[in-house]
Amino acid sequence: MKKIIIAIDGFSSCGKSTMAKDLAREIGYIYIDSGAMYRAVTLYCIEQGLFDEAGNIDEETLKAHMNDIHISFQLNPETQRPVTYLNGVNVEDRIRSLEVSSHVSPVAALGFVREALVKQQQEMGKEKGIVMDGRDIGTAVFPEAELKIFVTASAEIRAQRRYDELKAKGQEASFEDILRNVEERDRIDQSRAVSPLRKADDAILLDNSYLTIAEQKEWLKTQFEKATHATC
Template sequence: MSKIIIAIDGYSSTGKSTLAKQLAKKLGFIYVDTGAMYRAVTLYAIRNGYISDENFDVENFVLELDKIKISFLFNPQLGFAEVYLNGENVEKHIRTMQVSGFVSPIAAVPEVRYLLVKQQQEMGKNKGLVMDGRDIGTVVFPNAELKLFMTASDQVRAQRRYDELIARGEQVTFDEVLHNVRERDYIDSHRENSPLMKADDAIEIDNSNLSIDEQFEKIKKMIEEMS
């Protein structure tokens, strides 16, 4: 098929990245995980003491943004690009509960969104791109040829995230993860700048009761019908 932009938005732990990777591989498109970009910025803020449970020094953090360089490098063994923060592979470091707990307030900072949206739009200039996040179809690529909005019940999403964290060896409880999922939903949906919302022309996919393969086949068929 001709090169298009596929924008995938939705709530946390709805499998956006998994689906985006599958579609990019199938179509031979470039995949960009914008969530990883925001997580990398969050990791920088944590490491440098700008955000913690007690404090968020937004003013000084914003002054540091020009020191943050985010890039993606394809890993042939994994089959997808990993995220680098100032030259360091931080793919594993950005997936922790600590980062998850702070990523929504970081992403709500207008200067952060402006910086990353600008980079994301540059990545899509030549099309042939699958990008997932919170505001891809509404802000980053409002003219994307295909927009998907992923959703699932908070209980299902929390269970997926909990299983993933336990498999990595993190010591967390299901209630902690559920609280984090609900808190992120609220912050992402109510922030003033680029809130999480379904674009008018996006197709909503509720995957509460769909397997990864079932979801992929459903959307692959949808794309084939567009050709």
């Protein structure tokens, strides 16, 4: 069967990554977490002190350092899930913190950051057979993707999911803070000048507010089967 590119875009905390990872594992494709790449750059900025007290980024320094930021993914043999590495160091847990979540949208809005990471992502997809999720995969990274999904859910439901995820990891969390973060990220993602978050014209809309994970998996598998049969 001919391999295709699957692009899953949507709002933050919609469960895109979980959906994409599960699908990739089930169909034998490579999963690429584009959001983790932007989070890794954000973590680099935090660790290098590139944010001032007001949350502004030292853009010139970051631009000069982009060639020193190397992001890769390695499969965890126990979980069979990809783990994010920043310059050879496992940062999977650290990039999921609320601190990184609160700073990632301004970093992802920078044109030179997006340009650098989009080039890396397009290189990863040359052989097809990949599932990638993010904000602009179907519109900017792989506009020719054979299957495009756009995922949405209410801000309150997305905040609750994020809250539950952090609490399950033993991290302190405030639902109100997370909700504000989700709403602010939505605003920034949709209004940024470079590759704003939007549904591609040929993307299939999925509102998963009240779907179980099992129902999502079944729906996504059906869309994959339709797309692959259409390319045969």
